[in-house]
Amino acid sequence: MVCGCGECSIDSHAVHHTFTRCSPGISVSSVNGIFLLDNVQYRIHLNTFRRVNSMGHKMLDDSSAELSASAKAKKRGNRTDERIHSEIYSAIINHQLRPATPLHEDALANAFGVSRTIIRKVLQQLSHEKLVELIPNKGAIVARPSIEEARQVFEARRAVECMLVEKLAATISNADIDRLRTVVNAEAKSLEQGDKRRRLQLSGDFHRELASIAGNDVLRDFVNELVSRTSLIIALYESPGAVPCSYDEHKEIVEALERRNVETVVKRMEDHLRHIEAQVDLSDLPARVDFKTLFRPLTPAT
Known part of the structure; x- marks a missing residue:
């Protein structure tokens, strides 16, 4: 294979390749289809290894665009996770979601318009922060500290x-x-x-x-x-x-x-x-309740 300038040959069986003529400063290493270009890994096929460098030579084609799109999509996904985390976090600490409130994945996914996978990831993060409790076979609830x-x-x-x-x-x-x-x-x-x-x-x-x-x-x-x-x-x-x-x-x-x-x-x-x-009542003993004061006798049925 050769690069876009037509003069830099690349042996497809070699482990290390260097563009000696058109881009002498660029070094490429490959193992099993994974390329390291300027310390960034790419998984691409040898016969599509082209792009346009600063001198106008083609060395990497659409693969770079696909990688860029993938990186942007991942960044958008991270922002979505952060926004959902922020909103649930705020709702908990501002007492909009009370302790022991169930956090159903389906309902949250529907409310935010995202997948359950994203909601599950956010709930796991909140669990690490001690704000959510994950109960096996039951799901998540807002944490209830003892x-x-x-x-x-x-x-x-x-x-x-x-x-x-x-x-x-x-x-x-x-x-x-x-x-x-x-x-x-x-x-x-x-x-x-x-x-x-x-x-x-x-x-x-x-x-x-x-x-x-x-x-x-x-x-x-x-x-x-x-x-x-x-x-x-x-x-x-x-x-x-x-x-x-x-x-x-x-x-x-x-x-x-x-x-x-x-x-x-x-x-x-x-x-x-x-x-x-x-300002909080952390007494161990339950409060003594006078049930006669709290409740009235039922009127006997006639």
């Missing part, structure tokens, strides 16, 4: 986020302070507008922003997971009449960070997280 798990989540948050603000007190920039203030101001506005869902979202965003500013990707991902699981815990165990997470406490944390006061900011964060935990 009381012990809830306690462990709050304990982990106190350890991790107090350490996080202690670190930030020594490293945070004025620009980062402004980022945090933007979130707190948005929280105040959502409170004024009575937008509980928006306020709940921003409350979690404040803690996620702190973790992002710290610059530790592992720590950021862990805090993101803990904050999301806290939202589920609140949806499941929130005490009647509980006061939502106070944006004033977020404001105090930002002010302590701005003053670079390590002791104060750590105390502010610990008090804040304990306040959140106090």
Whole structure:
């Protein structure tokens, strides 16, 4: 076989080929029909190995177009997965989907207009993030954290986020302070507008922003997971009449960070997280119910 210039011969039995004349800088290796061109793998047939290079010579034909189309389709598929994940994720942490809500693949596929395969992939990802529980032979439900798990989540948050603000007190920039203030101001506005869902979202965003500013990707991902699981815990165990997470406490944390006061900011964060935990009922014993007060006797049938 020869390339498009007609002078660079390629032995179809060789393992390594080099275009010596028209494109001396391009090296091609092939094994069992898999070609490595400039470190990119292609599975193509030898007699279609042509394209137009910068000098106008043909070296790779329609195979490159097919590969490009395949890559674009894969990219679109990834964007679809991300959008569906984002919407289900938001519905869970904003309490639109309550704990133990069934997540039927058929219904979700129909709602999003996609295949069950895509929905299954998204549900598996949410399961890894501890927001969805996959039950063998039954399907998926929104996760329902146990009381012990809830306690462990709050304990982990106190350890991790107090350490996080202690670190930030020594490293945070004025620009980062402004980022945090933007979130707190948005929280105040959502409170004024009575937008509980928006306020709940921003409350979690404040803690996620702190973790992002710290610059530790592992720590950021862990805090993101803990904050999301806290939202589920609140949806499941929130005490009647509980006061939502106070944006004033977020404001105090930002002010302590701005003053670079390590002791104060750590105390502010610990008090804040304990306040959140106090809004949920994690008692082990079931509440005692007076059934005579709750129910009235049935009128005897006549």
